[in-house]
Amino acid sequence: MPKIGMPEIRKPQLIEAAIRAIDKHGFAGATVSVIGKKAGVSPAIINHYFGGKDGLYEETMKSLIREFFEILSEEVIKTKNKPAKTKVMAIVKASFSQSQTHPQVVKAWMGFWASAMHKPSLYRLQNVYSKRLQTSLVCVLKEEFETETARNIALTVAALIDGMWLRGSLAGGIDKEISAQQIQHYLNLVFNNKEGKVC
Secondary structure, eight states: OTTOOOOTHHHHHHHHHHHHHHHEEEEEEHHHHHHEEEEEEEOOOOOHHHHHHHHHHHHHHHHHHHHHHHHHHEEEEHHHOOHHHHHHHHHHHTTTOOOSSHHHHHHHHHHHHHHHHHOOHHHHHHHHHHHHHHHHHHHHTTTTTTHHHHHHHHHHHHHHHHHHHHHHHHHTSSHHHHHHHHHHHHHHHHHHHHTTTOO
């Protein structure tokens, strides 16, 4: 956790440097020294305010998660009076927004997910992200489905989002349009089945 006193203008600079370092060197190779050089600061500054690389990585992921949910909130607000399926797709599209699918950011997310299995602080952040996404989906889906059904659909949608992210990142880039279309097809099946339509 950053110590009190870190200039607010410096935090984004260090976070951006961490993302660029991860992009070029991976999580393991993005040392405090490398990040410090990219940010134009002494490694001692990073160690002092963040307690080292892990602390800066945690702050970097908090920043990306915060940004994601800000985008999600904005997209859902735009669909306030729309059907539930449209609201779910707003959440899906937020997951594939331009800022979240930039190649450098994708590498940071992938490194975060891998490291979360071994670092308690990142694991807690992963849980926060997953639960908030699940809750956002369930709240919208409950407009059309019973709670348990809404939870199951939300779980599948979240898994589809993660799967598209994984496949896209390993393929060299996330195709936002195709990814959203695939999830839209699943939602069409689910909502059509509820309405008794033949799929």
